[in-house]
Each structure stands twice: as C-alpha cells, then as structure tokens.
Amino acid sequence: MDFLTVLQILDSTVRLATPLLLTCLAGLFSERAGIVDIGLEGKLLVAAFMSGAVAYVTGSIWLGLLAGVAASLVFSMIHGLASITFRGDQLISGVALNFLAAGLTVVIGQSWFALGGRTPPLSGHGRFGEWNLPFSDAWSKIPVFGPTYSELISGHTALTYIALIAVPLSWWVLYRTRFGLRLRAVGENPSAVDTAGISVVRLRYMALVIAGVLCGLAGTYLASLAAGFVKDMSAGRGYIALAALIFAKWRPWYALSATLIFGFLEAVGNRYQSISVGDFVIPVQFMQALPYILTVVILAGFIGKAIPPRAGGTPYVKER
C-alpha cells in the first residue's frame, strides 16, 4: 500500500465523514437540550430530496441548500411541536418523521419528476464545487507535505470545511457562552433552568432549530455528492450519527473522532471490495457492512459507559 493510496483512503474518509459529522452535531445540540432525536435520518432524507429537487430546477446548489435547510427545519419544528409543546413521546415522534420522510420524498419525487422517485442528475452549478486552498498546486511537489496538503486538506467542498469549523464552534458555544450553559442545563435538569426564570420551551426549540439547520446541510451534501436524490439515499446515516454521538459521549471533539472512524470504515469498505485472507475471501457485503456493525457494537454498550444527558427523552412538566 503506497502513500498515495493511504492519502486517497483518508481523503475519502473525510468526504464520507462530513455528512455524519454534521448530523452528529445536530443530534448533539438536540440531545444536549434533552430532546432525543431519532428523526435525524428523516431530516437528512427530506433535506437531500428538497435540495436535489431545487438545485435541479434552479441549477444552483446554493438555492438547493436553502431549500434543504428549510425542509429539515420544518421537520425539526414538527418534532418540537410534538415533543416539546404537546409533550409527546420523543422516540415515537422521531420514528414517525423518519417514515414520513421515506414515504413523502418518493411520492413527491415521482409526482414532480416521474423518474421513480429520484431527481434528475445534477451537474455544473447544481453541485458543490471543490475548493482548492491557496498554494495547493505550488506546494504539491513538496514530498509528503505537498500531496497531503493538496490531496487530503485541499479540494473538498465548502460544506466539508463548514462541518470541520462547526466542531470547535460547537464546543465554544456549548462551553463558553451563556446560551451553551443554559442549553446543557436544560438537558440535565430543566427544573433548575425553569426556576432560574428561563423558558425551557424556548431553549429546546432553539436547540431543534440548530439541529434542523445542521441536518439540512448534511442532507444537501449527500444530494450534491451523489449528484441527485435517490430513494432512501441517507441509508441509515442518521442512525449511524446517533451511534457516533453515543460513542462521542455527547462532546463535539469526540464527535469529530467518532464520525471519522465511521467514515474511515466506509472508505475502506468502498475501496477494498474483497480482501483475501489465505484462501478465504472476505465478501464485499461484509466490508460494506462495517460501519453498521460498529453501530451495533456501540449501541450494545461495548464501548465503555456513556452517560447521556439526564433529562433526555422526558418532556418537561412543571411540578406542583
């Protein structure tokens, strides 16, 4: 395995980790505020569909991005309405949104484009362009550093850089701002926030707005990467992001590492379709299943003990 292959796998890791990272951070904000968000998958899917559709019609992925974020926000607010305002069960609301997304995208897609639920392929400005960072050509001849810079660090789309910047930003917001303190408090003990004279409902809605925007970015990224929307294209990434969130113990920097691990497994699975161990050939399906296997391992609690936000999953009701 030469250096370039390693670089290519890592490059592909970053590409595949981007939507996971954005979705994972979305879940982080939501769950840190005490709202369990199993509907990440659904938000991802509607965002991918709406961005794909609008980007095709308008020819601009940026307008597609707006539409994707808007669709994801609508879903986020439905979740808020059900679980915050009406104090419904957060899991049920989330699962319902996932089903709604899976069904709606195909039905509407078929009615608009009559392509069996997919959107027409995106091209040109309908997709995100790759950003070449300064000097990536000039430095590419420098040994080791050059290729690393031009292959791995440079040449991603805007959303990848946004996702990477979102990590320190999320950390800063959560741990260094008033809003972050209140957000974390509302996921741990909402009555402490309430008695301090702050609205629990408002804080939780704000967390869902952030989650909606981040999922919108992630969904649009998927549509752009695949050059259009395909039925069920989120392929369980919302659930994988949730597993990564648990793996990351609900912390931003850990979320980056966790999603990179998942991205790496997916990259390896894509590149090495079959590996032979002696006479035995590991089937391609196994390689591609790696991220999902890790998800199961994490969710089964094999990786240490992760303590979720203590008020997670319970609607806040003022006590008498």
Add this chain to the structure above:
Amino acid sequence: MVSTTHEGRQTPAAPIAPSTAPLAIELRGISKAFGPVQANKDICISVRKGTIHGIIGENGAGKSTLMSILYGFYKADSGTVLINGHEVQITDSQAAIAAGIGMVFQHFKLVENFSVLENVVLGAEDGGLLMPSLGKARKLLKQLSDEYELSVDPDALIEDLSVGHQQRVEILKALYRQADILILDEPTGVLTPAEADHLFRILEGLKAQGKTIILITHKLREIMNVTDSVSVMRRGEMTATVSTADTSPEQLAELMVGRKVLLEVDKTPATPGAPILEVEKLTVVDSHGVTRVKGVDLTVRAGEILGIAGVAGNGQTELLEVLGGYQNGTGVIRVNGQELDLTGKASDGQSRRARGIAHVPEDRHDEGLILNFAAWENIVFGYHHDPEYQKNAWIMDNAKIKKIAHEKMERFDTRPLNEKLEAKSFSGGNQQKIVLAREIERNPDLLLIGQPTRGVDIGAIEFIHQQIVALRDQGKAILLVSVELDEIMALSDRIAVMFDGNIMGERLPSETNEQELGMLMAGINNGADATLSEGA
C-alpha cells in the same frame, strides 16, 4: 448593583425591631383552585422585614401552592401581592427574582454535573460570554462565604457535595440574585441535626443583615426555635398567624390538624421477652463494591421496639434490605432462633414472609406500593400466593380479596375508603396506611419498618405510631429505622445509632438526649455504652 448591596452589608443597619419594621411581603386575599380543589382560599399574610416567618401545615394544606404563587409558578385566581409596600405582578419566576424573592426548594434545583459556580450563575449571567460571569461569581461567592457561614468549593461538582453543601449552593444562588426575601421549603428534611443548626445560624446571619426569611416546615420544634412569627395553614385556609413567643407546640398542632393532637406517643414501658431477631457480624457490600454495613450486631426481643437512628445513607437502608431479603449479605441472622439464608434462592421476600417477617420499606413509592395499581391489589401483593386468596388452582378470588382489602383499609382508617382507587390517588399518609394494613394484619413475629412517617401528615403520624405501639404490646418485635430523631425518641424502647455502616452505640431513650444522639449520628462517641443491650 452587587457592589452597592455589598457596601450596605459592611455597615450593618441597626437591628430592626420586628414589630415596627416595614412590611416586606404582604399577601391580600390570595385564592387558587385546581379544578374542584380549592388549594388556597383567601390567604392573607404580612411579613415584616428582617424577620423569620414560619408557615406550617399538613401535607396538602396549600403551603407549597402559596409559595409557588409567590415564586411565579402559578398565577393566583385572585388576590394581590405587595413587596416592600408596592404591588407587583409575579407572572413568572423571572418576575419573582426581579422582585427580590429567592426560593430554596425541598428538592434542590441544581444541575448535578455542573460546578457550584456554573449553578450559581445559571440564568443570572452578565452577558453572552460565560467567563466574565464566572469570574464575578467566584469573587462574590468568596465574600458571601466569609460573611455568612456559607463556604463551598466553587469548582466542586454538585454531585460530589453533601446535601448540606448543596443546600448552601441554593442559598448562594438566591443571594447572588440579590434576593432580599428568602423562602425555604422544608429545608431540614435531609440534614443532620448539626447541619440543621448550621443552617439556622446562616439564617440568623441573613436576618441580621435585614433579609426576610419564610420557613416552610412541618417540624414544630424548628418553628419554635427560629421563627419570630408563624402562620398556620389548614385545608387551603390560613387558620392563624401568631407571634412565636406567644404560642406553644401543642397549640400549633391543634391549629394545624383542627383537633387536639397527642405529640407524645402514649406508651407503657416495654416488657421484652425472648430474642426474636438476632444479627451477628452482618456485612453488606453493594453493587458498586462499597461496604455499606460493617459487621453489625443487634438483637430485637419480643415486645420491644428497637429504633435505629442515623442520617440517611449510613447503612440503615441496606440493613433493612438484607433483612427483607432483597440484598445479599454475610454474617448470621436468626429469627426465632433459626438462621436465615442471606444469599441464594432462599433469600427473598417470599421466604422472609414465610418466616414471620413483615416489612414496611423506607420508600413506599418504589418498594412499598405499585402506584398505578389499585389499593386492593396493593394490599394482597406479596401474599397473593396464599391459599385463602385462591378460588381454585388457576384463578384468584378477586371478589374475596377486595372484600378483605376493604375491611383492612377500614381498620386502618384509610381515606377515601375505596379499595378500587389507584394507590397514587391516596395522600402520603393514606398510602402508608395501605402498606401498614398489608404488613401488620398478617400478624408477623417481626416487623421491619423504615421511615414510617416520611411525608405523612401529623394526624396520620399519630395513628401510625399508635399502630406500631399496639403491635409491640401484642408481644411482637419491631425494628424501626427512621431519620427523624423525634420519632426515634418517641417510639423506641432502645435506640441504636448507625454511622458509616457501624452501630455507634446503644442508648435508652430515658437516659439520653438529642445532643448525645446527634453526636453519635455524626460518628463521635464520647460515652461508654456499657452492656445496654443485655440490661434491656
């Protein structure tokens, strides 16, 4: 604003004579109904600045509702609130805080995995960024802890602090928000006597600085010791407001309950018989590997009540759990001379009951009852295998169980007398009566009873105490665990004090006092116990 308050503190005002001080709080005609239930009916209170005002009343008398109205949790149906002579609209907690009201809830409103500082500033930050607020709070906390006896480590996590320290954080939170009026709801329920004394010293210090304090409690002794004036509530109404100096515990109890109440338990000296329960070298290690009970020896004889005093969490719970058969232990336990299995299959509630042990657990919500089940179902739990409750080999005789349940509830004066109601619809006292009815009516040789009157109102306390004494007088052995020292003193024929998994000493109620027991509860043993258990 904080600095001006602080300057004010450095030159303390001359002590204010309570009778002439201006009114800090005035409530006029406050009424509040929840559906058909009138929780507060035309309540009027005036509290003078710089005084400690007590509010007592039984559970459900409307104390908490009234305070929730004052803190903006509920909107009163009618009535007005005046703070420092001005009418204020307290629409939410933010408005209450702005009006200078601070509240220390019975169940602390703290974020467990936040530091003390973070909890103090939460909701009262200075700007969008956290660091300046935390820095300011750190400085102010140091000042406050020097002025009053309120020292806490600002960087400690709440979950690592003792309950007493957590309560200080709640008080600091209120002071940080510049509260002039501090409301404390049942503040001593979870404290040791020493911690409670410390709290009262803090309150005296705050009072000396001109703060007004409202103390909600059901403990008559606290009212008598620390308040200047006291209001009594009963069934949503304010029955009286008196100066503490002019009243007596007996009078207050009568005002609370509406009839004369026996504060002392009426009982004759015990006539202990043969040992029923013998415990030798009992050691309990919990699931975290912590040794909770460390080689405890004790004996309970027929016809006596052994009271186990101690602050919650010193091994009493685990002791009861092993005796009740749902925790493993090592050592020897004999009941009526026969050894019990402490581990394995024959160590469960079923086998314990078969040996004549009845158990009223400390936590009736989690262990004593299934709240969503009807009273008649709760009354048969644990004994539902008994042949008398079966119709045939397959079907239980529910009609008969209901009838028996009804009779038992009647004998235990359970209200409402309706065995079909869910357990959660009964008040705390009546829930406890359901548990007692189940356990006592089985006529056990040994009754284990934990916190018999926790969250139970005075009228029901009297009844429950009488039932326990009556069982003793029938020659049964009773092991009583309670964190209420008054209750231990009143009921026990012998008192053992537990601290850190050990029995610190045994005393006779007639030969000890609360100070001595308080020292033992804190792990300090000055006097020799001699061989009390033999003498008794």
